[in-house]
Amino acid sequence: MSKQATYKAFRVEEIDNTYVSTIKEMPFSNVTEDELLIKVSYSSLNYKDALSASGNKGVTKKYPHTPGIDAVGTVVASKSPKFKVSEHVIVTSYDLGMNTDGGFAEYIKVPASWAVKLPKNLSIKEAMVIGTAGLTAGISVLKLSELVKPEDGPIIVSGATGGVGSMSLKILKKMGYKTVAITGKEVEINFLKDLGADEIIMRKDVENMDKRPLLKSIYAGGIDTVGGVILENIIKSIQPMGVVTCCGNVASPKLDVTVFPFILRGITLIGIDSQNYPMKYREKVWEKFASQWKLDQLSDTATEITLAQLKEKIDLMLQGKLKGRTVVNVN
Structure with a gap:
């Protein structure tokens, strides 16, 4: 468990029928049975994140909220026998970043059933270039x-x-x-x-x-x-x-x-419904990305940004002006 009292997150709030995003300090909450606390290294920007950040109630019903349907990082607290502290894991889709606070934050707390162990031969940044x-x-x-x-x-x-x-x-x-x-x-x-x-x-x-x-x-x-x-x-x-x-x-x-x-x-x-794709097939696809589908210089093909640059990129995505993949270095 982190010794920090708070962590940084890209928060979206509804104020007078408009949606305002800022980076805020958030308090930790307790990890309960079959949950993981993950220190996020990277997230990525998806169209669904842009919708959530702009107040689309079809994606996110309640605000304040932290978008980010993708995350990769390190387990810092585990209440699941499947995962150990210090293991690298990927979390994509399910309810992450929709109605559960997502990967645009230094930490996420999620059900262990949402996590996939990072395959060997795949870096944490490559995992987020791939993402959802x-x-x-x-x-x-x-x-x-x-x-x-x-x-x-x-x-x-x-x-x-x-x-x-x-x-x-x-x-x-x-x-x-x-x-x-x-x-x-x-x-x-x-x-x-x-x-x-x-x-x-x-x-x-x-x-x-x-x-x-x-x-x-x-x-x-x-x-x-x-x-x-x-x-x-x-x-x-x-x-x-x-x-x-x-x-x-x-x-x-x-x-x-x-x-x-x-x-x-x-x-x-x-x-194709990747949001609720069964775990055994999800793991198969991730293993392919680390082996038969291993893509050359994958990290070099994405644009890397910080939490502070998210709002600008979200606006461009909603205007159809982004191309390829945008990864978010939350540190």
Whole structure:
């Protein structure tokens, strides 16, 4: 247990119907049965964190609150037989940073069932470059790769400059897949090429595709992070027996397609829920990141910031002006 009386946290408060963020000193609370107290080394910035920090009640119901759905650090107090003091652990998703105070703080207290031991051959910073976005990408690629192989054809990825999209491109390249990236940002074409995209198409061209129930079958699979018309047109462009995973709805939660892609081409649509992904599969994905999917110079690909820089980056994320991964050094 820390000998400090308080610790620093990025707190969001509701004041006169506006949401104000400041770094505050917070008191420790007792660790109870099957809980861990973790000294956080890094967190990362995700879209859900930006929503929580701006008062989205669909993400966080009560304020004051500390966002941060990702954290990696060292166990300093344990009431669980599974974890020992001084072990490095990763905590991503579940309720962390949503209605439970999250990783934008020097310490977090969480149920032991939320924690994964940091795999060997993976650094604490690499774990947060991956984070929930990487975990979501990893689950998506794992599911897709069970049914579609690199020789079957290209994989199309939407929201390609975002956290999930950019990590998906990296993993797919590592596994030998040809990839096509969808983006609305012409200025990021070189960034996407550096991630491993073999081809880049603009979002407006995908949105304006023909309204027919089926389009020319081009792609063996797809990883969609945005939903809406983009997802609809990806589904309609998939080859027979192809696979599409979906994990986001920032464009729209609605899906306006016929059954034809599914019954005439045998398309499989797989929904991805990394928030409550079962622990045994979660551990499998993390081990892959430390072995077969080990990404070169991963830490160098992310932007590192401090707690004091969070508000600026959150505003940019909400404006769609961030790319890749942003990790938060809470120390």
